Amino acid sequence: MEVVELQIFQFKELDEQAKQKAREWYRQGIEYPWFGEAKDSLKAFCDHFNVTVKDWNLGDGRGYVKTDAEQRHFRGVKLSEQDRDAMPTGVWLDAELFQHFYHEFKRTGDAKGAFDDALHNFVRAVARDVDDYYSEECIADTMEANEWTFTKEGKFYPYWPK
Secondary structure: OOOOOOOOEHHHHHOOOHHHHHHHHHHHHHHOOOOHHHHHHHHHHHHHHOOOOOEEEEEOOEEEEEEEEOHHHHHHOHHEEEEEEEEOOOHHHHHHHHHHHHHHHHHHOHHHHHHHHHHHHHHHHHHHHHHHHHHHHHHHHHHHOOOOOOOOOOOEOOOOOO
């Protein structure tokens, strides 16, 4: 029988090269976890105007949302009937959509234009959140908060202290 001793380290204990390897592992293996909630928020916003989401992509840095929205969906829409603070799913993106729509509609008087602009704002907000999620600071915070452990070289090692 052979006994092997393995040293494991918290993220903050690693040298810079090992930290970089750990961050690369995270970026390649951990998927942004809130795309489902983003889609739910987008769908709730579109449903509010009886608009259907046809296609969407938020993950590649060139996000888009395609809908069946036409001017007819916005005939008779009045600002006074819109809830600026609507939160149908409870996800922060609800506020990004509904507040942006409200303020743009109030500014321009164009409900369809405000809807389209709110969708563009939504795509930018998700992109910013994805960028933040994969930022060096956020990754370090996640690794430290979860007390993940690594080898000296920065390879994740699933060790759970007792």
